[in-house]
Amino acid sequence: MNQELLKKNFENHGFKTAFFATGKEAADYLMGRIQGHKVSVGGSMTVKEMGLFELLREKNEMVWHWDVPGRDTLMNARTADVYITSANGVSETGELVNIDGTGNRVSQTLYGPEKTYFIVGNNKIRADLAGAMDRAKNVAAPKNAKRLNSATPCAVKGDRCYNCSSPGRICRSTVIMERPSNGMEVEIVFVDEPLGY
Numbered sequence: 001m002n003q004e005l006l007k008k009n010f011e012n013h014g015f016k017t018a019f020f021a022t023g024k025e026a027a028d029y030l031m032g033r034i035q036g037h038k039v040s041v042g043g044s045m046t047v048k049e050m051g052l053f054e055l056l057r058e059k060n061e062m063v064w065h066w067d068v069p070g071r072d073t074l075m076n077a078r079t080a081d082v083y084i085t086s087a088n089g090v091s092e093t094g095e096l097v098n099i100d101g102t103g104n105r106v107s108q109t110l111y112g113p114e115k116t117y118f119i120v121g122n123n124k125i126r127a128d129l130a131g132a133m134d135r136a137k138n139v140a141a142p143k144n145a146k147r148l149n150s151a152t153p154c155a156v157k158g159d160r161c162y163n164c165s166s167p168g169r170i171c172r173s174t175v176i177m178e179r180p181s182n183g184m185e186v187e188i189v190f191v192d193e194p195l196g197y
């Protein structure tokens with residue numbers, strides 16, 4: 001992970017950054033930073049692998065539709081003051097890419113919480129925006145479709161995106177975050193090991 005380049009380019013774009021060698025160190029940092037808040041979490045294998053939801057529950061009000069599924073949870077999540085998620089692709093040039101089906105994740109990262117944390121493993125990073133987009137479409141989305149048992153060609157073959165028109169298509173919005181939205185603080189917590197997909 002090119003820490004110097006990532007720090008320079010993301011901070012030039014108005015993001016805060018933090019860097020850790022392991023997910024455990026990143027989790028300890030976040031537990032120290034986030035206390036006494038209402039925290040909601042996007043659908044994120046990174047967060048799940050870190051056990052972060054359970055760790056943060058000790059000192060925060062936590063809302064996650066992977067913990068309590070349903071629309072009520074998704075609506076409750078919209079009023080959290082802290083949001084935690086990951087990204088499907090991240091460029092060394094300073095952009096975050098996320099593809100969403102329900103829209104809860106991308107909408108929450110664009111408007112609402114006072115503070116959003118993106119947790120980014122080194123497997124998410126590509127040299128430029130084109131590479132980050134390619135990763136989001138051809139690596140992350142097919143794996144997510146497979147996880148969700150979607151009736152899509154990418155879930156069956158697992159090799160790439162087919163830009164399908166299946167009813168089960170999970171890719172309905174693609175958001176490139178170039179800068180934090182006005183009034184929002186966005187911090188990217190980089191972890192120099194693979195996390196999520």
Ligand code: SF4
Pocket residue numbers: 137141142145152153154155160161162163164165166168169170171
């Ligand atoms: S557009 Fe369709 S084929 Fe492509 S990744 Fe999304 S669900 Fe899979």
